[in-house]
Amino acid sequence: MTGSQPLAGKVALVTGAGRGIGRAHALALAEAGAAVVVNDLGGGFKGEGADPATASAVVAEIEALGGRAVADTGNVADWTAAKAMVEAAITAFGRIDIVVNNAGICRFAETDTMTPEDWDLTIAVNLTGTAAVSHWAARHWRAIGPGAGRAIINTSSPAGTNPAPGSPSYCASKAGVAAFTIAAATELAGLGVRVNAIAPMARTRMTLDVPALDEIMKPVETDFDRVAPEHVSPLVVWLASPQCRFTGRVFGIEGDDLFLFEGWSAEHHLNNDGRPWSAAAIESRLAEFDRQDRGWMIAPSVRLPGPSPSDETLAALERVAAPST
DSSP: OOSOOTTTTOEEEETTTTSHHHHHHHHHHHHTTOEEEEEOOOOOTTSOOOOTHHHHHHHHHHHHTTOOEEEEOOOTTSHHHHHHHHHHHHHHHSOOOEEEEOOOOOOOOOTTTOOHHHHHHHHIIIIIHHHHHHHHHHHHHHHHOOOSSEEEEEEOOHHHHSOOTTOHHHHHHHHHHHHHHHHHHHHHGGGTEEEEEEEEOOOOTTGGGOGGGHHHHOOOSSSOOTTOGGGTHHHHHHHHSTTOOOOSOEEEEETTEEEEOOOOOOOOOOOOTTSOOOHHHHHHHHTTSOSSOOOOOSSOOOOOSSOSSOHHHHHHHHHHHSOOO
C-alpha cells in the first residue's frame, strides 16, 4: 500500500464487501491504511445462496497490495453472526474503529405482489443487519469507554430518500437506515462515535437487474464512468477519517456529484388557533394547496427544536476527541 494513509492503525469492518460497492470500500479503506474485516455471505442480491470464496477473494486482493485483511462469512441479519464479525475484528487486529454497513439485498415486487418472504428478508438484511452490527460495535465501545476516531457509515439509497415504485420493501428498509443513522448519532456521540449514512447511485448487480436503469448504469469505455462503484468509496474513507467533522447526516453521491441531505421537510404548517381540528376545517384549509408534491428538495428537513445534530451532540464528540491535558 502506498500514498496517504489517514486510517493507519485503524480497523474497519465492511459488510457485503465481496462484490460491487462493498468490495470497492474494502480496497479503499485498506489503501488508506486500515486493517479490514471483509464480511460477505456470498449470496445473490436477492438474498439467495452463499459462497465463502467471495470474501476470501477480496482478502487476497488486499493482501496482494500489501494490506491486512481477514474474511468473515456471517449473515448480518443474524444477531449472533453480527456479534461474531465484530469479535473477529478484535481477535484478528485487537480493536475495531470503523463499521461500514454495506450489505443489502433487493427483492423486486410491488405492494400487492410481494410475499411475506420478500418483505421479511429485505428488512432483515438491509435494516436489521445495519442495526445488529452497529449494536455489537457500540456494546464493545461502551464496555471499553469513550475513544476518539470511531465511525459507523450506514448505507441508505436514493430509493430511501426519494422512494420509487417497484420494491416498497427496499424503499422502506433504506429510509429506515437513514432514520436509524440520525438517532444513533446522538446516542453514541459520548463514546466518540460519528454515525453517518450514504445514499449512493452506482453500478451493482442489483441496479443491472432494473430495466429502467439500463441507460444510466451502462458501463462506458471512454470519458468518466460516473456510476462506477469505486467513485463512492472516497466518501466512505473520508467519513471514516478523523478529518470528518459530521455526524447524524446523510450524504448522496453519484460520480462527481455529492449531496448533503437534511432529513424530511414539512412543506406547509397550518395552525387552528388553539381549537381542535374538524374534518371540515381540514378540508377547507387544505383546499388551496396543490395535490401534488412537485419534487422534494435535495436537502429537505424536519425542524426539531434546535439544530440536528444538536449542539450537545457535537460537543460530546469534541470532548472525546480533545487531547488530554
